[in-house]
Amino acid sequence: MTAATARILDAARQGRAMAWVLAIMLFLTVLATAAGIGTARAAAALGQALAGRATVQIVDADPAARTAAAARVLAALRQSSAVTGATPVSRQELARLLGPWLGDAARDADLPVPALIDVDLADRADAIDRVRALAARLAPGARVDRHGDALAAVGRLLRLLTLLAAALVALMTAASAAVIVLAARSGLDAHRGTIEVMHGLGATDVQVARLFQRRIARDAALGACVGGVAGWLVVAGLGMQASGSGSQLLGGVTLGQGGWGAVIALPFAFVALAALVARRAIMRTMGRQL
Structure with missing residues (x-):
């Protein structure tokens, strides 16, 4: 097959619209993949941070009795083989934690607060x-409150968001494959007469399919460049915002080296998928119709 023949098959350029559709699909796929990896890592980081952590809360209306009970419990905890560390929470730290709700009253020495x-x-x-x-x-x-129990609902939500992101990636991959199949069939219908002439000149189905595959792969590569770069920029920007938010939970929503590797590899995998799907669709359609 010559370059001139390839240009004839590409003259209608209906497939150019496919490039922009695939760019949008890949952009959304990159975002969904990054979201899934980020929430999975956040759930793992949250579980690791809370594993093996608990708080003992001692409530007594008498400050002296409360202080004495806290001292007894603290000493016993530090001697227990079930504990690797026990640290009392200072009155100043409690006042800081209660400040958003109680205001200046949180620093009142007469305010009855539990010993933690x-x-x-x-x-x-x-x-x-x-x-x-x-x-x-x-x-x-x-x-005695175990930290993991208190935030178990948050962990379940993060895992649910991870599964949702994975489902979105699967759906968008399937939708992209459907777009490629439709574009391949449309190209065959638009160039049916040209293909018949090529067959009459001795071209095989494999040679014709290779031409269409090359064109679709080129359009997919254009869409991958646009959608992939846009997705990378958005993911990088959101990652910088999350890391600078000061929130421990949001700070855990990171991709890591492996996650970035997967996100960067997506456009390349997208082009390979487009070429494979196009070839199979073209060969199957030509076998039935031509």
């Missing part, structure tokens, strides 16, 4: 149960 102890649990199945039993024995009414 942050606990790092040992890597054993009964660690939380032993801490609860110890706190209940030394300070009846004490409450």
